[in-house]
Amino acid sequence: MIPKALMVQGTTSDAGKSTLVTAICRYYRRQNIAVAPFKPQNMALNSAVTIDGGEIGRAQAVQAAACGLPAHSDMNPVLLKPNTDTTAQVIIHGQVLQNQSANQYHDYKKVAKQAVLASWARLNSQYQAVIVEGAGSPAEINLRAGDIANMGFAEAVDCPVILVADIDRGGVFAHIVGTLALLSASERKRVIGFVINRFRGDMALLQSGLDWLEQETGKPVLAVLPYLHDLYLEAEDALSSRHAHQAGEQAFRVVVPHLPSFSNHTDFDPLQLHPSVDVHFAKHPDHVNGADLIVLPGSKSVRSDLIRLRQQGWEGFLHRHLRYGGKVLGICGGFQMLGRAIHDPHGVEGESGSAEGLGVLDMETTLHTAKCLRQVKGLFAEKAVAVQGYEIHMGISQGAALSRPLFKLADRDDGAISADDQVAGSYVHGLFDVPEACDALLAWAGHTQRQAVDFHALREAGIDRIADAWAEHCDFAKLDAALSAFYGA
Structure with missing residues (x-):
């Protein structure tokens, strides 16, 4: 029946x-x-x-x-x-x-x-x-x-x-x-x-x-x-570590600050499944033993997470990481944090006001009441590699950093990559889901083993x-x- x-x-x-x-x-x-x-x-x-x-x-x-x-x-x-x-x-x-x-x-x-x-x-x-x-x-x-x-x-x-x-x-x-x-x-x-x-x-x-x-x-x-x-x-809500594996001592080390309003954790599933990548979700930088790539994740409350990021000592850790030649990637809210400031004049995420950003990308973000919701496709700006994913955000970023986009989408540019090639950011979620895009992003960060999993086939x-x-x-x-x-x- x-x-x-x-x-x-x-x-x-x-x-x-x-x-x-x-x-x-x-x-x-x-x-x-x-x-x-x-x-x-x-x-x-x-x-x-x-x-x-x-x-x-x-x-x-x-x-x-x-x-x-x-x-x-x-x-x-x-x-x-x-x-x-x-x-x-x-x-x-x-x-x-x-x-x-x-x-x-x-x-x-x-x-x-x-x-x-x-x-x-x-x-x-x-x-x-x-x-x-x-x-x-x-x-x-x-x-x-x-x-x-x-x-x-x-x-x-x-x-x-x-x-x-x-x-x-x-x-x-x-x-x-x-x-x-x-x-x-x-x-x-x-x-x-x-x-x-x-x-x-x-x-x-x-x-x-x-x-x-x-x-x-x-x-x-x-x-x-x-x-x-x-x-x-994919996990419905809570951050899942059940896909993590032992990638070995020579694994490429990706560190993700675990912030209170961490959103869209599934962005990192393809990295957790990658055979030569070790993903460490850390609440405090003292718990980190070295990093090749730091990824600031999406956040439902960007300004409050930025405050917590500073309180836990991540700002100093990130700047030291960059001084020693490391790479930093921001996704959505994490991308917004990399700029000079985040403004919330309408109280979209709480009390209205502004917050100083980490200042490693020359841009500022203003939060608006209208949410951007769209599925996107395009190319890695400096490589002929296909990228696809989706956007979910309530902010618009502006500034000189955006003149060097990370991705060339079908109808516009997205994100930014710094002149020294050390810092990048994007509003696109799911940017590691396509194996070729995952390999290209990891190669930008210094990892050259092209072993990304076919995320969609695995699902x-x-x-x-x-x-x-x-x-x-x-x-x-x-x-x-x-x-x-x-x-x-």
Whole structure:
């Protein structure tokens, strides 16, 4: 039975919701079913630019790829990008609404719900199946009122739910039974079965627990998915080190200051996967033992991260690195930091005002309320090498440094490279994703081994791998029976 809608919720964050939705999407696509992903509300600093000029969570862009579709803003109608521990930029249908506190957003949820339901209606009318991802856990008691991310959404559209739990964390049966206990009667009825994720061991030893769980809850275990070693999929939000490897003592050393509002961590996945590159995410320069290349990453709060950069001693470290002939690259917010000043007259990222930059590129940046969202293609300015990626920023940079661009894009120049060839910056995210571009950028920085991975092929292989696991380990007879029972078929 092909469900018109099926929602995956998790007993905890990082239980495997994004991965399972991706697997199911690819599985249905293989059956020639028109399928699309959907996440009503997401909170993440890893985002992607959509075909309609919007911005959504990175995980939904990966899920769209699993469906063979370009990412669209309807696939994640509400995106929250944290500015601080208590405030976030609210993005509705791919476009910035405003910054809101947690309490303000709680009051705004009734309006956000209408945006969610409008996107849902459009997707539901276009596709045979829509696979929905929840957020966090449905059992967060303090977030139940006005919920649009989990059971509140499922109840509103009458959608069946699969509950996924991570056995590798331990306590998987407690997670499942405890989550059910905290749901209302109608919500418990909506859960049609369980998926146990990341299992490694002897199934014979697990079977008695599965039998008990089915008897205790009256609901089936639909699949026990294996722990897939060396699986590559982009992280939904938190910086992932699971792709890091031991590159050896002679590895090219890339150091990335780990700043509080570090965004679009996936920029560095191709470098972490590179066989002869060692990527070190460091919170303090004292933790760094030498660097060939320093990369200042994207930032959701550029001025506050710049303050933290100075407080931690990175400014002095960076200038010493340059004096000894090292290279520095800035991406998006990191690019803005390399200039003389950053101005925020409208309070886009907090209190209005200006901040002195690091002063290694002759330019200044002014933040504006309109966000630049676009997918880009072009060439490395000094080499006949293709570059592609996406831009997500709220600043415009001006100055003499821009007369020597880093990239020649299809319709304009981008970034800057210093006259002494030591400092470069760009607004383009994903600039290491294309192997030839990755090799060219590393060669500029002094690394000559052309061993960059084919990032897109690796992602496709990862999607296929999890879809294979779903196809092998799902009990489709149980799933069909559960869906039939839910719909009264």
